[in-house]
Amino acid sequence: MSSSSSSSSPSCPKKMITLKSSDGETFEIEEIAALQSKTLESMIDENCASTPVPLPNITGKILAKVVEYCTKHAEVGADAESLRAWDAEFVSVDHPTLFDYILAANFLEIPTLLNLACQSVADMVKGKTPDEIHKIFNIKSTFTPEEEEELRRENQWAFD
């Protein structure tokens, strides 16, 4: 990652950039924290981040959490254990929110958050039958009954 141009001396104010969610809310985030997003990083590099950055794909509610995540992960001196615990807490949310995290992390290219959220969803999927998955994620099966039956028969040993 390119280094931030902000000075690290305590007397200088931290460089912030502003993000604007799809519903018009604005959020300030330290440039250093924002560097975790590849998208934002390249914008900062190209000096496009001096005005509020519009993020039409991300709602205010989610953007607030993303900012929180990046800020937390940009902290120095956090020890691995407590960060892990914090992460675990961060993803203890309902699945629509998790999906939103994934989408946001994907759009903003935040690899750590993407990994965290995807892994959580994967963990939720593990060990579940397709029906349970349908329920949890509100998905409809697009198979015909015959197809379903066939698939079921094929995989009946998959969960031994």
Add this chain to the structure above:
Amino acid sequence: MHRRLHQPHLPHSDSPAAPSSSSSDDAAAKRGKKRGSYNCGRCGLPKKGHSCHAGSSPSPAPDSSSSASAAAASTPVSAAAPAAAASSASAASASAVALAPSSLASASRRPPQPPPPLLPRHPISHLRRALSFDDLDVRADEEEEDFDEVEPDLDERDRDFVDGDADAGGLPARCLWEVLRRLPPAELLAVARVCKGWRETSRRVWRAAEDLKLRVPSRAQLCFVGSVLNKCPELVRLSLRMESDVDATMLACIAFSCPNLESVEISTSSNAVNRITGDELGRFVADKRCLTCLKMEGCSNLGGLVLSSSSLSTLWLSDLNSLSKMVFNCPNLREISLEFSRNGNDCTDLIAMVDGLGRSCPILQNIHIASVRLSHAVVLALTASNLRGLRMLSLVLGSEITDASVAAIASSFSDLELLDLSGSSISDSGIGMICNVFPETLSRLLLALCPNISSSGIQFATAQLPLLELMDCGMTVCDSNNESLISDEAINHGMEKRPNSSLHLIHQKLIIKHSKLKKLSLWGCSGLDALYLNCPELNDLNLNACKNLLPDRLLIQCPSLENVYALGCQELLIEVIQNQVNNDSFPVENHLPFKRLADGSKRVRVPHFLCQQQFDVDKKQRSRRRPCNVLAE
């Protein structure tokens, strides 16, 4: 595969009680060796000649070294951009990949003995993709022997159905891909039933797979493996744990389904019999032009083996028995590990084999041979070859290896980094020769179960080898009349306790001061009654079965110590160890015991340096990073 040579002298590589310890060095290079580390802790490649670029390089992960028998099994995760990728796919995938922690793929098929000490990191390529049973979890420190049963998915009808926006539960295909690729194989098959979008994405995940670890249960048929392999045509690394007999049809299936295969590993669990013959294996290897790594255990039916391959660079075979000939026409071979059966009926001509090895594999760097028939003549055949690049030499179980063999080794190979002559008959003068020739390169010295070594030899080695990081002297300084459980186990492992009648092997003391030593194993040294250690970098200390070590003659000043194994030691000793390693404020006692030896001739005194350094040690102790585990269960 390669069974443990003997008792856990380096327990972190072996004992189930061992906590995840510091370096993944513990993952032995040769499967089952579980001693010392041949492999880089970060990416699993043999350390020799390796500069680790874990985390940065886009080259394929070197997880073909299945060394990490205990290493966490999660495999390198790389997001290969799926076909219907969104615009930012490739960039995102590369970055997503770079941060996904991964660990050694080829990790243990074997019931991990020691939970992989440290999760080795892999260099991740954005082109690679791995499927394994294990959690691709950032947090995974334990290795998951989560071998799944996987049944064939025979439904090939709707193969290329592309589900438009894949609004499967609100996730676009790209994101669903990221989720599904973190699932183990069995789950991946199962989620295909959720809806068409999920099925399509799961198929893409399969197609991108480059690594696969599969357990083949006993009732599975060949077509099962075949159908799974058919899903991943890009497979580069395959690891099979067979629970039923395996023969050449499996090899044919693998050869047919996976054209790009570079690494094959076949392990067998208890009842499975490996019926592959030498001819069949030879044909497989010769046909697979890009095979670089082959590891196979249970090789008792080979009969004879002629391997010809210009690509093969790593070869591990175990349970070898009575091979009529063993020829390796593999000019690119760098690492070879051959373990012969120990039941005494092996009649392989090792001399001819080693002779041939020297001639046809000129760039060999790591050699490991375990056989009770190793002898001085075999060593001579090896040293007569021109293996200039040899860095790691391990010739174990050969009681006929003598000091003369050491002389030969010392004069032919000048740059050894690891020397393992466990089970041999070398004596202190052999150690002297080793220290003469290898002080600038040797970092690992293993001399377990060498009955002719005494504590002065050990002490000499630690004093003369400045780069030493691992020293294994298990079962050396001990009384042959000892009928403890330990020696029984040693016998069970094929090591015979040779009688030594020397009285001088009891009441021995060891004083070791070394600035780099990280692991020291003195298991079974029941002849030791005093031990003084001053090793600032020492992480692991094995004192299992040092039952005569006296509590008031123990001084451990090793602030970095993380694990001490004290199974079978006196209760009081264990307490003393606990106190010494965990107390922040080091009691400044007078640790200058004076004692007369049994023959009344000498006083034993703690050397002066130990006192002077006590104060420094106190300070270091207070800033100890983590508490030391004393394991005595």
